[in-house]
Amino acid sequence: MSFKETPFYTFASPDITLVAKDQEFRVHEYVLSPQSGFFKAALQSETKEAYERCIKLPEIQPNIMTEVLNWLYRAPLTSPLDTGDTAFSTPSLGRMKEILHAHEFFQIKGATREYCKFIEDELQKLGTDPSVRHPREDGNGTFHTFHRNYTSNVVEILNEVYKSGCTINKEAIARLVATIAYDNNGPESRLSRFATTTEKLQDPNGMFFRDISLALTTLFMSR
Template sequence: MSFKETPFYTFAPPDITIVAKDQAFRVHDYVLSPQSEFFKTALQSETKEAYERCIKISEIQPNVMTEVLNWLYRAPLTSPLDTGDTAFSTSSVAKMKEILQAHEFLQIKGATREYCKFIEDELQKLGTDPTVRHPREDGNGTFLTFHRNYTSNIAELLNEIYRSGCTVSKEAIARLIATISYDNNGNECRLSRFATAVEKLQDPDGRFFRDISLALIALRMAR
């Protein structure tokens, strides 16, 4: 179901237009303004946008705007993350980050919690879901690999979640660190890459850094 099929949309005719890049969306002031400070300011002040009832937003791609509108109109959401062993691929994480950043740009509160749940669900699968690439011994004594690029992808995505005001559970963080640190050859190259990725974050969130540090300390103490 898209936002245009929801009761909020069909209740009354649309009265404003949003133009994201080159795509126009006909939407409702009574839905957007109460949930977004950006739209509230644009539509309820003496501006050209308020007079013309048209807001142009070049910073957000049309497909991302559709995701935002789906949340605002309470359409059922699906995870932007891929499933299985590509959940934290570069393209998958980029889609999620775009959506989170769009909600931040539009000053929409509440949406991040739902997207955080999608991330938490994928983290909880690490080391348990046989469809996910993780350090798990199979019947032949070989080990599946946790893709080396995923360490920095996950670090960036989790930091984005924390910056938005949300957190993930200590259990999910512990599972992540345990999965990354496991290496059949007895070294810690993946864990080192992850720690380096965290250190190189351009705008690290203090709570994220704290939770990761505590998980690393707990891991070392358990060994």
């Protein structure tokens, strides 16, 4: 279901046009303004956009605008992450960043929590087979992991989530840390890559550092 199929959309005729890049979206002020500080300011003031009932958004990609509208209209959301061992791939990182930044740009509260849940769900799958001691990278078996090449992506995604005001639950963080700690030998290991990327973050979040540090301390003290 897309936002155009929701009761909020079919209840009344659209009265606003959004233009993301070169794609137009017909939407409703009564849906957008109460949930978005950006749209409220743009539509309820004496501006050209309010008069023309058209807002141009050249910095927003059409597919990201659709994601935002799906949330505003309460359409079912789909995870922007890939599935399985590629959940934290580079395309996943790009999509997640764009979605989080768009909700921040539009001053929409609450949406990032749902996208945070998608990340938590993927982290909760790590190490689901306790009989397997080491994470597998070939996609076989039931032990879920992520390829070590995606370790830096995990760091960036989590930091973006924390910067958006959300946090990851302790169990999901513990599973992530346990997966990283299994691969801790050499400069190309997950643990080394995780530490290096974290150190090089341009805009690190303090709570992200705290939660990861506590989980690592708990893990190593239990060994």
